[in-house]
Amino acid sequence: MYNPVDSKADFPKQEEKILKFWEENETFKKSVSQREGAEEYVFYDGPPFATGLPHFGHFIPSTIKDIIPRYQTMKGKKVERRFGWDCHGLPVENLIEKELGINSKHEIEAYGVANFNDKCRASVLKYTSEWRKTITRMGRWVDFDNDYKTMNPDFMESIWWVAKSLWDKGMIYEGKYILPYCPRCATVLSTHELAQGYKEKQDPAITIRFKVTKAPAAFKDPEMENGSTYFLAWTTTPWTLPSNEGLCMGPDIEYVKIKDKESGDFYILAESRLSTYYKNETDYEVVYKKSGKDFIGAKYEPLFPYFKDLAVKEDGSDGAFRMFNADYVSTEDGTGIVHIAPAFGEEDSKVFKGTGIPSVEPMDAECKFTKEVTDYAGRFVKDCDKDIMDRLKKEGKLVKRDQILHQYPHCWRCGSPLIYRGIGSWFVKVADEHERLLKANSQIKWQPSHIKEGRFGKWLAGARDWAISRNRYWGNPIPIWKCPDCNDTLCVGSRKELEELSGVYPEDLHKQFVDKITIPCKKCGGTMKRIPEVFDCWFESGSMPYAQQHYPFENKEYFESHFPADFISEGLDQTRGWFYTLTVLASNLFDKPAFKNCIVNGIVLASDGRKMSKSLRNYTDPNEAINKLSADAIRLFLMHSAVVKADEIRYSDEGVRDVIKSIILPLWNSYSFFVQYANIDGVTCTGHEFDSKLPENPLDRWILSVAQKMVKDVSSALDDYDLSAAIDPMLSFIDQINNWYIRRNRRRFWKSGSDADKLEAYGALYSALKTFALVAAPFIPFLSEELWQNLKTSEDKESVHLIDYPVYNEKFRDEDLEFKMASVQKAV
Known part of the structure; x- marks a missing residue:
């Protein structure tokens, strides 16, 4: 006889009984141990933060990560499934800042880095029990008892080995580039992090007139020197105007000089943009038409007086406040003339490279104007937009004022709008390694397949050098020591090596401990100190294949026979996150990919098509949904949808x-x-x-x-x-x-x-x-x-x-x- 079946089954209650059966019989452990000696199938789990509760967005990759290992186990393979935790980084720091009621780096330092990091450590695994309960309730089998944590000393030490290996290959260097920077967190972001934080934002779009003071060498124009001719330039960042050092035209764009019939002033702008500024052709008269290259060298009067001395270089030649040319200038919007603040734009910086003109950057670590900009000193730069525009209007320099709705990058951790600025940072070379990256990618099977040559392949083909340093506290310290006297540097690859160099063996590798350790400088006899930065937490998660095994200090043979992984899975955003950092590090360390097969899932939206939001209350609590509808039903709903093809699902x-x-x-x-x-x-x-x-x-x-x-x-x-x-x-x-x-x-x-x-x-x-x-x-x-x-x-x-x-x-x-x-x- 079979046990009678209730036609009106309570599936969630039934699942609870089965969970108990699996637990009492240790079914998961048996499923792994019974395959001892069989062919192994290697799975890597990407580490989530335990600073928040799991949600539907986690259910998708978690279910995928359950299905494939279960299948491979039933196919006769031994599949170990080890959970991992992302412990370091700004998400944790931001939570502690809120808890402590502090809002800036200098407040953290006043509180004490050691105290702050202790708080971070205590809170980082706040919700691990809830994660374990929810993920288990969804039916996923994964080893929580043997989990890895990125803050464990062994894990951190393997990351030092990764850094030293790249250092020895000449792949880590210090440089200064225009990079996205978070004013709230006071640290740089990598270009691959930008995709996670774009938001629609209203910004001012203003047209400014710059009074021409000298005609270019290519032709004579007396009206350019009598104060009646102006270049019209367009910008969406008024706060950069006090730092303006130049204007830029497209060399092959056709520009016109017109006479405004109402004011009698002369304006120069792109011919194709005239209709944006004049409704009727009878409102102006075209004086002449010339290409952008003809205007090179024309000079103009600075908008603000703060850096007017840069107009002439020390040798007496022309300095700032003149016209340049660059191919990036377009006529899609604005006037066809862009204003240049070389400290705050990548393209701007390239224009000024080699000119001998210094780039002015009058802002501090929290993006507040410094004392050079006397009228706005101490204020967050973007907060000054309105005052700057009002001043320009009052001085007769503001021609047009609009609003633009556009996608603007925000910090994915704290939500602050990012500022592009020149930042000194430590980088891993990527731009010269495209061929190696693409070779690694060619060995990966992607599902859906279009990711390979599409989103991921294109990203790799154009990837730039990776900024791996963060000016923060709760992270893995970058193991580079530098001599302040002779600037000699060295990279340390292990605790033992650090002991040999310094006489100190650190049990804990966090900042408050290793920053006290100094190394005698062999070059000049001075004292080398560790640079203050910590690693980008993506560097840590990209190192997890090695670090979870404490490679190469332990498990060397095991790791090398189990690398690369057979399978990983995460969301589409990880093409510029975990998938990317895994590939960069593995290809440079071992000239192969870190994984062979990858399923990429899309994102879950609420039923109204918007992002799931607690404040909007537009979705059911995940645990409530499981207990009401059953885990199996949710799994089937998610898996039999476009979301497993990197698409969205409501x-x-x-x-x-x-x-x-x-x-x-x-x-x-x-x-x-x-x-x-x-x-x-x-x-x-x-x-x-x-x-x-x-x-x-x-x-x-x-x-x-x-x-x-x-x-x-x-x-x-x-x-x-x-x-x-x-x-x-x-x-x-x-x-x-x-x-x-x-x-x-x-x-x-x-x-x-x-x-x-x-x-x-x-x-x-x-x-x-x-x-x-x-x-x-x-x-x-x-x-x-x-x-x-x-x-x-x-x-x-x-x-x-x-x-x-x-x-x-x-x-x-x-x-x-x-x-x-x-x-x-x-x-x-």
């Missing part, structure tokens, strides 16, 4: 209910039907019903055949890492078994007695259900286990997850019969 409870109604309940009804009638008739199946010969009834042979088709199709899709394609055959099978096989066979089950035909029908249905439980086990682990527990025989193992995955059996396949049945179904 989550809704209603969508999950549809999955229950159209997929889970039909399956449950089929299972319930079998159990109910088998118990009535006292039939217990063995699974060997068709060992010697196939059933006589074509419906039975057909259901066994389509079951094998399902095995083949699902296995093929999973081998291709195509989860959505793997679910389709299962859904089709549920429909066939429930809406065709059982409906066409009801009378056979209702017959009295136990004739051979009836027993064959039971045997076929039993085999179909059992095969389905095995095939679906990686996707819906709870429901598959429930079916297995009731249908298993004394020969079977205690859990469906300890069984080998079904192997396609051609003996039961009858494609001719499938074609005939499909024709019948089509006719019906």
Whole structure:
């Protein structure tokens, strides 16, 4: 007898019982240990922060990371699954700043770096128990007990080895570039971090007139020197105007000098932009037309007096406040003339490179104007936009004032608008390594496949050098020591090496400990001190393959035989995050990728199409959803969607209910039907019903055949890492078994007695259900286990997850019969 099946099952409650069964029987551990000695399948888990609770966005990669390892385990491989935690970085620091009520770097230093870091350490794993509970409740099997943490000394030491290895290859250097900078966090961001923080923002878009004081060498124009001619330039960053040092035209763009009939003044701007500033051609008169290259060297009067001395260089030649040319200038917006503040724009900086004109940067670490800009000193630069525009209007220099709605980069950690500025930073060479990166990428199988040559491949092909240093506190200190007397530098690759150089062996590698350690300078006899910066936390997560094994200090042979990973999975944003940093480091250290296969998921939006937001309350609490709807239903809803193809999905409870109604309940009804009638008739199946010969009834042979088709199709899709394609055959099978096989066979089950035909029908249905439980086990682990527990025989193992995955059996396949049945179904 089979255990009776309630037709109105409480699936969430049922899942709780199965979780208890797995825990009591240590089923996960058994699934790994029983494969001891088998071929290993290597999985890397990207570390999340435990500073917040898991949400639907975490459910997607977490479910993917469960399905593939479960499948590979059932295929006979040993798959260890180790969880990891991202412990360092600004997300943690920002939380502590809020907790302490401090809002700047100097306040942290006043509080004490050691005290601050202790607070960070105490809070960094705040929600680990909630993560463990929620992720486990979703049915994911992962080893939380043997997790890795990026703040552990062994993990940190391996990152020092990574840095030293790159240093020895000449791939780490100190430089100064125009980089995105967060004024709130007072540190630089890498270019690959920008994609995570773009927001729509209203900014001023103003046109300024610059009074020409000297004509260019290419031609004479007396009106350029009598104060009546102006260059019109456009900008969306008024706060950079006090630092203006030049103007720039496109060399081949056609510019016109016009006379404004109302004011009598002369203006120079791109010909194609005239209609933006004049509605009627009768409002102006064209004096002449020339190319941008003709205006090179023309001089103008500084807008502000702060740096007027830069107009002439020490040798008496022309300095700042003149016209330059550059190909990046366009006529898509503005006037076709851009203002240049070389300290605050990458293209601007390139224009000034080699001119001998110093770049002025009158702002401090928190992006407040310094004392040189006397009128706005001590104020955050962007807060001065309005006052600057009002002043320019009052002085007759503001020609036009608009607003522009555009995508502007914000800090992905604290949400502050970023400032582009010249920053001294430590870099890993990437721009010269494109060929090596693309070679590594060519060895990776991406799902969806377009990521390879598309988003990821294009990003690699144009990637710039990686700014790896952060002017912060709670992070892995960059192990570079520098002599203040002779500027000699050295990179330390281990605690032992540091002891040999300094006499001190640090047990803890955090900033407050290693910053006290000095090294005698061999070059000049001075004292070398560690540079103050810590690593970008992406450098840490990109180093996890080595650091989680404490390589090369331990597990050297094990790591080298288990690298690269067979599989990883994360969201689309990680093409410029974890996937990228893994690839940069692995290709430079080992000339190979860090992983062989990758499934990239998209993002989950709320049902209204907006980002899920606690403040908007536009989604159900994840734990509440699981307890109300079931983990299996949520897993199926997410996995059978465009989200596993790097696309967006709108989550809704209603969508999950549809999955229950159209997929889970039909399956449950089929299972319930079998159990109910088998118990009535006292039939217990063995699974060997068709060992010697196939059933006589074509419906039975057909259901066994389509079951094998399902095995083949699902296995093929999973081998291709195509989860959505793997679910389709299962859904089709549920429909066939429930809406065709059982409906066409009801009378056979209702017959009295136990004739051979009836027993064959039971045997076929039993085999179909059992095969389905095995095939679906990686996707819906709870429901598959429930079916297995009731249908298993004394020969079977205690859990469906300890069984080998079904192997396609051609003996039961009858494609001719499938074609005939499909024709019948089509006719019906």
